[in-house]
Amino acid sequence: MFGLYLALQPHGIHTDVLITASNKGVLLALVAAAQTLPVLTGGIDLSVGAIVVLSNCVASVLVSGSGLQIGFGVLAVLGSGLVAGLFNALAVVVGRLQPIIATLATSTMFYGVSLLVRPNPGGNVDDDFASAMTGAVFGVPVSMLVLATVLVLLWMPFRRSLTGRGVYAVGSAEASAYMSGVKVVRSKLAAYVGSGLLASLAGLLLTLIAESAQASAIQAGDLTLNSIAAVVIGGTSLFGGVGGIVGSILGAFILRTIGDLLFVLSASPLWQPLFQGLILLVAVSFGALPMLRTRNRLETYR
Numbered sequence: 001m002f003g004l005y006l007a008l009q010p011h012g013i014h015t016d017v018l019i020t021a022s023n024k025g026v027l028l029a030l031v032a033a034a035q036t037l038p039v040l041t042g043g044i045d046l047s048v049g050a051i052v053v054l055s056n057c058v059a060s061v062l063v064s065g066s067g068l069q070i071g072f073g074v075l076a077v078l079g080s081g082l083v084a085g086l087f088n089a090l091a092v093v094v095g096r097l098q099p100i101i102a103t104l105a106t107s108t109m110f111y112g113v114s115l116l117v118r119p120n121p122g123g124n125v126d127d128d129f130a131s132a133m134t135g136a137v138f139g140v141p142v143s144m145l146v147l148a149t150v151l152v153l154l155w156m157p158f159r160r161s162l163t164g165r166g167v168y169a170v171g172s173a174e175a176s177a178y179m180s181g182v183k184v185v186r187s188k189l190a191a192y193v194g195s196g197l198l199a200s201l202a203g204l205l206l207t208l209i210a211e212s213a214q215a216s217a218i219q220a221g222d223l224t225l226n227s228i229a230a231v232v233i234g235g236t237s238l239f240g241g242v243g244g245i246v247g248s249i250l251g252a253f254i255l256r257t258i259g260d261l262l263f264v265l266s267a268s269p270l271w272q273p274l275f276q277g278l279i280l281l282v283a284v285s286f287g288a289l290p291m292l293r294t295r296n297r298l299e300t301y302r
Contacts, residue, residue, distance in 0.1 A: 001257045008264040015136055021260060022141035023134055023209050029147060029252040030202035031223050032230035033155070036248045037191040037198075039231055042171045042240030043092060043099030045192065047107035048199045049223035050114070051084045053215060055203025057114045060123025060213030063204070070129055077204045078197060084110055085196020089189045107220065114215035121214040123207065130208040143205065147249065150198070155245045163190045171240025230255055233279065254279070 002021070006013050031048055038045040055077050062073030084106070091102035133142055158164040166187035169177035178184050202223075207213055227248075234251030236243025258279065262272050 001254065001261065005257055005260050005264060008261070010264075015139055018139075019134070019136050019141045019143075021256070023143045023205070025253045025256045026141075026143040026147045027202055027205050027209065028223070028226055028230060028256055029249040030150070030198055030205065031227040032234070032248040032252040033150065033245045034195040034198035034202065035224075035227035035231050036234075036236055036243065036245050037167065037195045038088075038099060038103075039236055039238060040167050040171045040240055040243065041188055041191045042174065043188075043191070044103065044228070044238070045088060045195050046100060046103040046224055047084070047088060047110055048195060048227055049220035049225075050107035050110035051081055051196055051199035052203040052206060052223050053213075053217075053220045054084065054110045054114045054117070055081055055200040056206045056210075056213045057118035057215055059204050059207035060118060060125060063129065063207060064124045064126045070126055074204065077207075078200050081196040081198075081200020081203070082193060083196070084200070085193040086189075088196065089192035092192060093185055093188045107224075111215065111217055111220060118213050118215050121212060123212040125207055125211045127211070130211050133205070133208045146201075146205070150201070151246070151249075154194075158190075158194070159244065163187055167191050168241050171237075171242075173241075226252075226255055 005021075006017070009017055031052060034048045034051075035045055058080050059073065059077045062076050063070055064073065087109075088103055088106055091097050091106060092099050095102065133146075135142055137145065163183070163186055166177065166182045166184070167190065169180070169182045170184050170187045174184060177187075230251035231243070231248045232238065232251070233254055234243065234247030234249070236248055258275055259272055262269075262275070
């Protein structure tokens with residue numbers, strides 16, 4: 001799909017085209033990665049978009065000034081995501097609320113905080129830092145390097161750790177995991193806190209791309225819905241226990257490429273939601289095939 005987009009692109013294969021496509025794709029890929037962790041536990045996080053917007057607003061205030069101030073601002077942005085993720089984890093694990101209800105409520109709270117931080121659109125982001133993080137190094141988009149770093153330094157060690165395997169076990173069968181000695185509470189806490197961290201990283205990238213921020217409920221909702229679509233397209237089961245971040249990243253790039261293809265084909269923007277919905281429906285249908293082919297659904301989990 002991306003090859004077709006490049007072939008139809010009037011400017012051809014150009015560094016600026018690759019950078020723009022990478023920045024947009026990595027932004028959604030990080031949000032999809034954030035959504036994947038709670039989904040693997042059998043839950044869902046409807047607040048990932050709101051955390052992105054919150055981090056976007058915080059970054060627009062703090063990521064400027066000297067190098068030390070920029071470093072502090074970046075840490076503050078990531079810290080806001082960790083706190084938001086921890087808040088979701090406490091609501092789900094300690095409060096024992098249904099994830100869909102808990103995160104729906106917290107998303108409204110995070111949006112309210114975003115309005116307090118950034119009541120009006122705007123921001124003051126360091127231009128040099130933004131250009132460096134959204135540009136390219138030796139022709140390779142920096143955003144792709146950031147995404148690769150997340151995979152190598154965060155996802156791969158986490159997936160191989162006891163906590164990471166516990167996340168899969170909880171999503172497969174929580175009661176059985178508990179009886180087998182899996183730290184269910186720790187696994188769920190790690191999933192939601194990790195989700196908040198990745199969402200805040202997406203919010204930071206959004207700020208560096210736009211060099212401004214806006215507390216937009218519409219943007220938060222779109223990011224959340226697209227993250228769920230990317231997760232499903234990437235092969236992660238909404239029932240938990242199956243899938244991973246790599247597939248969600250590919251799903252995110254598929255969604256972004258659809259929009260780019262429709263743009264170069266001069267199609268009406270009204271077609272994009274239709275195509276995304278059809279692709280999501282096909283992806284869900286393929287995921288349900290093993291269930292439809294078996295007479296006894298328990299055979300699927302053997």
